[in-house]
Amino acid sequence: xxxxxxxxxxxxxxxxxxxxxxxxxxxxxxxxxxxxxxxxxxxxxxxxxxxxxxxxxxxxxxxxxxxxxxxxxxxxxxxxxxxxxxxxxxxxxxxxxxxxxxxxxxxxxxxxxxxxxxxxxxxxxxxxxxxxxxxxxxxx
Numbered sequence: 193x194x195x196x197x198x199x200x201x202x203x204x205x206x207x208x209x210x211x212x213x214x215x216x217x218x219x220x221x222x223x224x225x226x227x228x229x230x231x232x233x234x235x236x237x238x239x240x241x242x243x244x245x246x247x248x249x250x251x252x253x254x255x256x257x258x259x260x261x262x263x264x265x266x267x268x269x270x271x272x273x274x275x276x277x278x279x280x281x282x283x284x285x286x287x288x289x290x291x292x293x294x295x296x297x298x299x300x301x302x303x304x305x306x307x308x309x310x311x312x313x314x315x316x317x318x319x320x321x322x323x324x325x326x327x328x329x330x331x332x
Contacts, residue, residue: 231290232315236265238285238300240327260285263300263327270295272310293317305330 238260244253260281267277267289276296281287297310304327313321 232293232317233320234267234287234289234291234296234298234313234315234323235320236281236287236298236300236323236325238263238281238287238325238327240285240304240329242329242331245331257283263302266299266301267291268297268299268310270297270312272297291315298323300325300327304328 240255240259240263241247242253243255243259247253261283263281265277265279265281265287266275268274269276276291277289279287279289281300293315295312295314297312299308299310301308303309308327311323311325313323315321
């Protein structure tokens with residue numbers, strides 16, 4: 193009885209070892225073949241307003257809670273059609289993403305009055321590119 197159990201244990205240990213080595217080889221090969229691509233950073237700051245029909249200097253008029261978070265940022269390749277990345281602004285109108293060095297087109301939508309234009313940005317390796325966008329709500 194002990195001899196059978198010993199054979200089973202040796203068989204299972206050899207199987208686990210073989211599977212473990214196979215997984216290690218697959219992971220190590222994947223990491224070795226992966227090319228780390230240099231990146232730059234795109235930082236976007238969006239301001240939206242006015243939120244009240246008549247705004248006076250020094251008298252704040254806060255916007256609705258979703259004024260920023262409901263706006264989507266879409267980053268396109270330079271052709272303006274191929275989407276590279278999409279996400280939403282944070283509650284303060286900020287957005288950031290790491291991108292490979294290249295030219296891109298950026299769209300924030302909805303954009304306020306009329307169709308928002310795409311903005312062209314150039315990302316350089318190791319640099320941060322800043323883009324400020326003002327969205328006019330049309331309230332007067």
